[in-house]
Amino acid sequence: MTPSQIIVLATPxxxxxxxxxFAWGWAKGRNTYRLNDAINSISLGALSQLSAVFTRxxxxxxxxxxxxxxxxxxxxxxxxxxxxxxxxxxxYDLCYYWLHRMGHRSAVLWAAHVVxxxxxxxxxxxxxxxxxxxxxxxWIFYVPMAVAGVPPLIFTxxxxxxxxxxxxxxxxxxxxLGWFDRWFCSPSNHRVHHAVNDPxxxxxxxxxxxxxxxxxxxxTEEREKCVYGTRGALNSWDPLWANFEVYWALLKDSxxxxxxxxxxxxxFKPPGWRPADVAQRFPKPAFEMAQVKxxxxxxxRAVLWFSGVQFALLLAGVSVFLWFADTMPLAQAAVWLAAxxxxxxxxxAVLQGRINVLEVLLIESAALATASxxxxxxxxxxxxxxxxxxxAMVFVALSHRTTRAEGRLDxxxxxxxxxxxxxDVLLMFPGYFLPGLVAFLIAHLCYLVxxxxxxxxxxxxxxxTGREVAGVRSVWFPSRRALYGTLGVGAGMxxxxxxxxxxxxxPAVAAYVVVIALMAAQAIGRATLLRNQGAVMVAVGAGxxxxxxxxxxxxxxxxxxxxAPLWVLSSxxxxxxxxATYACSARARS
Numbered sequence: 001m002t003p004s005q006i007i008v009l010a011t012p013x014x015x016x017x018x019x020x021x022f023a024w025g026w027a028k029g030r031n032t033y034r035l036n037d038a039i040n041s042i043s044l045g046a047l048s049q050l051s052a053v054f055t056r057x058x059x060x061x062x063x064x065x066x067x068x069x070x071x072x073x074x075x076x077x078x079x080x081x082x083x084x085x086x087x088x089x090x091x092y093d094l095c096y097y098w099l100h101r102m103g104h105r106s107a108v109l110w111a112a113h114v115v116x117x118x119x120x121x122x123x124x125x126x127x128x129x130x131x132x133x134x135x136x137x138x139w140i141f142y143v144p145m146a147v148a149g150v151p152p153l154i155f156t157x158x159x160x161x162x163x164x165x166x167x168x169x170x171x172x173x174x175x176x177l178g179w180f181d182r183w184f185c186s187p188s189n190h191r192v193h194h195a196v197n198d199p200x201x202x203x204x205x206x207x208x209x210x211x212x213x214x215x216x217x218x219x220t221e222e223r224e225k226c227v228y229g230t231r232g233a234l235n236s237w238d239p240l241w242a243n244f245e246v247y248w249a250l251l252k253d254s255x256x257x258x259x260x261x262x263x264x265x266x267x268f269k270p271p272g273w274r275p276a277d278v279a280q281r282f283p284k285p286a287f288e289m290a291q292v293k294x295x296x297x298x299x300x301r302a303v304l305w306f307s308g309v310q311f312a313l314l315l316a317g318v319s320v321f322l323w324f325a326d327t328m329p330l331a332q333a334a335v336w337l338a339a340x341x342x343x344x345x346x347x348x349a350v351l352q353g354r355i356n357v358l359e360v361l362l363i364e365s366a367a368l369a370t371a372s373x374x375x376x377x378x379x380x381x382x383x384x385x386x387x388x389x390x391x392a393m394v395f396v397a398l399s400h401r402t403t404r405a406e407g408r409l410d411x412x413x414x415x416x417x418x419x420x421x422x423x424d425v426l427l428m429f430p431g432y433f434l435p436g437l438v439a440f441l442i443a444h445l446c447y448l449v450x451x452x453x454x455x456x457x458x459x460x461x462x463x464x465t466g467r468e469v470a471g472v473r474s475v476w477f478p479s480r481r482a483l484y485g486t487l488g489v490g491a492g493m494x495x496x497x498x499x500x501x502x503x504x505x506x507p508a509v510a511a512y513v514v515v516i517a518l519m520a521a522q523a524i525g526r527a528t529l530l531r532n533q534g535a536v537m538v539a540v541g542a543g544x545x546x547x548x549x550x551x552x553x554x555x556x557x558x559x560x561x562x563x564a565p566l567w568v569l570s571s572x573x574x575x576x577x578x579x580a581t582y583a584c585s586a587r588a589r590s
Contacts (some may be wrong), residue, residue: 045128055135195226416446479525500557541578
């Protein structure tokens with residue numbers, strides 16, 4: 001049984017214990033759960049396990065190589081005794097202590113470990129909140145075990161034991177435990193570790209034993225009430241941003257500092273350290289406990305119910321993936337990982353109020369249409385490919401309009417989506433390439449007119465608000481550079497594909513290339529005039545359209561691309577989602 005399968009089997013136990021803790025807290029009038037925070041924490045745990053399918057190979061592979069090459073005492077007879085196992089567990093726990101301690105004292109390690117501390121709640125779901133990037137460097141701290149001769153299998157098992165032990169200590173409902181607190185990591189000891197209170201910072205690192213903290217001077221007892229989270233609050237339910245926010249901050253500081261030594265030091269100094277010149281140019285306010293606010297964006301009860309159901313379905317999908325992941329080809333595993341990551345991102349976004357329920361369904365359907373095509377699952381693909389465009393049309397149809405002009409713009413958008421839906425259906429069947437091409441030609445013509453009229457309409461919406469753009473009017477191709485650029489790219493691609501395109505298709509393909517180049521030029525020109533987020537995102541969507549069509553043409557007329565459906569459809573749906581959501585009148589107005 002693989003580590004991923006063990007986690008799958010343990011997941012129902014975790015969830016039952018979480019449900020029990022929630023029920024206990026509710027009955028006692030001391031509930032420590034919020035649905036949005038719990039979903040975010042468990043989503044990060046799921047993302048950690050998904051990424052571990054790939055990163056675990058790094059740690060186990062390096063460990064096994066060191067063990068095979070330089071192990072000093074690789075004696076299976078000793079290590080397989082009860083005292084050998086106990087010694088290996090103690091050895092692992094000591095190494096974990098130093099990993100954990102350095103995870104709080106070195107910025108590059110904190111960038112990964114911070115994920116576990118971001119929650120402002122403290123409950124059993126917090127225990128599952130794990131980083132997706134920890135495996136990249138954590139293996140360094142277990143090299144002594146490989147050198148000593150602890151066999152890889154025993155190392156893997158004691159690592160799992162150490163991890164599973166730490167689940168139960170993430171609760172506020174277990175009080176101090178007397179003598180147990182003096183020897184072991186307990187709920188009281190670990191609450192201290194998660195707190196941002198001044199007396200509690202960088203304390204109590206032990207995984208199973210708290211003795212290490214007593215020996216090395218990092219122990220403190222729980223006295224005052226703990227305030228949880230981090231001193232640089234995440235303020236987001238985005239699981240991807242949660243994993244990369246500190247890396248991004250370090251990268252920016254490293255880029256901005258003028259001293260070359262500081263460009264390196266910023267990664268290894270303690271968290272919060274910044275080069276003097278960066279701190280002066282880009283100051284950050286000092287942390288004040290009195291100003292700590294709990295991140296809790298309000299959403300409707302319907303959204304909460306929807307999120308709960310979606311999360312249950314996602315957990316089921318993650319479990320199925322993890323059960324079979326270790327026997328999947330890496331390319332296939334990567335496709336499903338990408339689809340699940342997209343769904344987890346969408347779930348966090350709807351809980352934050354960044355997108356609505358229909359947009360979540362749109363993203364999930366697009367992810368499933370892409371993955372099913374890439375994996376050769378025609379029945380699923382034939383369901384989700386047209387469904388995606390239907391959802392996009394429903395999203396536009398239900399948008400709130402305030403003027404008749406907005407209605408005309410959305411009608412054009414609906415016509416474009418309907419033509420794209422027809423093209424999607426036609427291209428699913430052999431022998432219908434040319435009719436499908438014509439359908440998409442019509443879709444791009446609708447987009448072209450929409451983007452032309454949209455400049456004037458958006459200008460009138462901005463009138464009197466201080467956001468009107470001078471000189472904006474309903475014009476064709478306001479940016480000549482964009483026009484020449486897109487036509488040049490289209491001409492170059494057509495020339496590259498010339499010999500692979502049959503004589504019958506050449507005129508149709510030429511017309512298609514011209515129209516999509518004009519559509520992209522109009523979208524880019526519109527963005528250069530309006531200079532708002534919606535117009536820029538529509539222009540990005542048009543660029544994705546050109547990319548998708550270029551990849552499709554290369555795969556069909558030049559030479560086959562590896563995993564072509566993945567690249568073609570992922571870029572295609574990026575284009576459709578960006579245009580459908582940001583060209584829609586309600587979103588453009590906001």
